[in-house]
Amino acid sequence: MNRLQGVSGAMEFPGTVRRYDGLAIFFHWAVFLLIAAAYAAIELKGFAGKGSPARSLAMAAHEWTGLLVLVLAVPRLLWRLVRGAPPAEPGSRWMHLAGEAMHWVLYLFIFAQPILGLLTLNAGGHVLTLPGLGLQIPAWVGPDDALKDQLEEIHETLGNAFYLVIGLHAMAALFHHYMLGDNTLRRMWRR
Ligand code: HEM
Ligand code: HEM
Structure with missing residues (x-):
């Protein structure tokens, strides 16, 4: 059978789905799960009583899942580039442009949001400490109440x-899959 050289450099069969590679797919869904966990933790925190262990646990879960988003965002962006x-x-054309713009906004978000969270914590006079091991992420800014309020707001x-x-x-993604019936979702699903 005739084989074609894909844009990514991988060999592809004509007519097959041109997919994201395995690592890109892993990064996409791992970051999705971490962001979902960070959102769930901060929402759950709202239900726990002030000063309760459950509230501290939810906050710690929010901070650590959020930080892991940043840790994965770096190799993810490099791999994409x-x-x-x-x-x-x-x-x-407009659909492609809108999709592309949306993707870069999402890339920006997975960097900006954890960095803002970390800065909020530092400006509030705290450093992120890994429970048990006592491992600390050094503070990026010193305590500053006014700055903390602004960062938290953003x-x-x-x-x-x-x-x-x-x-x-x-x-x-779901519209492409179910209404247009194309491979947009499939190509970000599995190899
Ligand atoms: C992608 C990652 C993250 C997402 C999606 C996210 C999202 C959010 C959301 C939705 C809120 C609550 C907004 C509200 O109450 O209306 C929040 C609050 C907060 N987040 Fe994050 N966050 C992320 C990462 C982080 C990180 C890495 C840290 C710190 C290390 C952090 C620290 C905080 C703090 C201190 C608050 C205020 C909590 C409070 O006092 O209620 N966030 N975040
Ligand atoms: C926290 C949530 C999410 C973030 C931050 C995110 C981020 C991204 C980014 C940055 C891309 C571009 C990938 C690249 O070109 O390198 C992308 C692509 C994609 N995402 Fe997400 N995503 C999220 C959730 C979802 C969900 C829930 C779905 C499905 C229901 C989904 C389906 C897709 C699909 C199908 C593509 C490929 C689009 C294409 O090839 O044109 N994503 N996503």
């Missing part, structure tokens, strides 16, 4: 706004 993305599925506003952005992104 090195490997590129598979060619887009057939569609109008972190919370962005966090709440991204419920909508992530929702739109997920709905677009």
Whole structure:
């Protein structure tokens, strides 16, 4: 059978789905799960009584899952810049541009949101400490009440706004899959 050299450099059979590579797929869904956990933890914190162990646990879970997002965001972005993305599925120019713009906004978010969270914590006079091991992430800014309020406001506003952005992104993926019947979701699913 005739084989073609794909844009990513991988060998592909004509007519097969041109997918993201395994590592890109791993990064996408691992970051998704961590973000879902960070959101769940901060929402659960709201239900726990002030000063209760459950509240501290929920906050710690929020901070650590959020930090892991940043830890994965770095190799993820590097991998994306090195490997590129598979060619887009057939569609109008505006659809491709909107999809591309949305992806870069999401990349920005997975860097900005954890950094803002970490800065909020530091400006509030705290450092992130790994429970049990006593491992600390050094503070990036010193205690500053006014700065803390501003950072927290931005972190919370962005966090709440991204419920909508992530929702739109997920709905677009489902729309492609179920309404347009193309391979957009499949190519981000598994090898
Ligand atoms: C992608 C990762 C993250 C997401 C999606 C996220 C999202 C959110 C959301 C939605 C809120 C609550 C907004 C509200 O109450 O209206 C929040 C609060 C907060 N987050 Fe994050 N966050 C992330 C990472 C982090 C990290 C890494 C830290 C610190 C290490 C952090 C520290 C905080 C703090 C201190 C608050 C205020 C909590 C409070 O006092 O109620 N966040 N975050
Ligand atoms: C926290 C949530 C999410 C974030 C931060 C996120 C982020 C991203 C980013 C940055 C890309 C671009 C990948 C690249 O070109 O390198 C992408 C692609 C994609 N995402 Fe998500 N995503 C999230 C949730 C979801 C969910 C829930 C779904 C499905 C229901 C989904 C389906 C897809 C699909 C199908 C693609 C490939 C689109 C294409 O090839 O044009 N994502 N996502």
